[in-house]
Amino acid sequence: MSSNNLITLNRWVLSDTHKDIGFKLELANLLSGIALACKITNNGIKRAGFEQNFGLAGITNVHSEDVKKLDIVANDAFKMALKSTREVFCMVSEEEDSIIPVPESQSGNFVVTFDPLDGSSNLDCNVSVGSIFAIWPKASTDHSFSNADVLRKGREMIAAGYALYGSATMLVLTLGQGVYGFTLDNSIGEFVLTHVEMRIKSKGNIYSINEGNSIYWDKATSEYVNAIKSGSNGRSPYSSRYIGSMVSDVHRTLLYGGIFMYPADSKSPNGKLRYLYEVGPLSFIMEQAGGKSSNGSTPCLDIVPNSIHQRVPVFMGSHDCVTELESFHQQHKK
């Protein structure tokens, strides 16, 4: 990309790409905070080997998962960067038990839910990981936040995105008018526009699911996976790709097509992935790119979570693939 049309994240948000988006300045400021948190996280990952920052921090989180040292680096970076924008009313982090308040002197008009470092169990073996975020308008009319500010239907999101710390570091996001990708140019320290109006193919032949859980799957999931593996659904057998890092698996699905699945099963009755800062934001991205995201019967964006760490089943990707999956679930409902 020649320097004469180098479009940075900030310029893109403030440009006339987006029609009738209110609070553009505030959103640009908020997204610059998120971009800063992603740059700090990216730097922490790239330097972990030099700074002995791989491995465990010696504590467990609200999900009883071992916390990695870099989980703390990323979580602290997001909280600091978001508070300093003075645009945030309250936050929800995958790493924190409860809603994170912002001092009234720094309070703003947005709620941000985020997974600061998703897939961190893959860090020590240098597999790509990511950060995920969603931006919502605050609901409260005064400074006292409540669950009503955070337990929101996904369709109330005004923006969502993810950072992928991979062979290149990317920021992929939507403001509700299409999906755009930015690549970190380390020589200038900026996320630069490289992917305009990202769209997912309506069909794909890659399926992504942890087959180690197949003995726990319900009949609908089992029959669907068997159909796409055997070609009995009238199409060529699909290829299997599973990284075990949601941002990586979803990003590949977005670019190449196919379906990513984390179903409910007898071991995880609501699936594993959390709504507010994993399934919700990535569903918004997928729908904005022309894809589909469902819990097997209902669009994920129509779900209202009943707790800040609620887990939901998710099937997302190419529209026709998810529709076919839903037909298997429908057959088993009868």
Ligand code: P6P
């Ligand atoms: P499993 C990572 O821990 C994560 O939350 C997601 O990034 C990923 O999609 C999923 O869990 C992998 O879970 O059970 O297949 O190891």
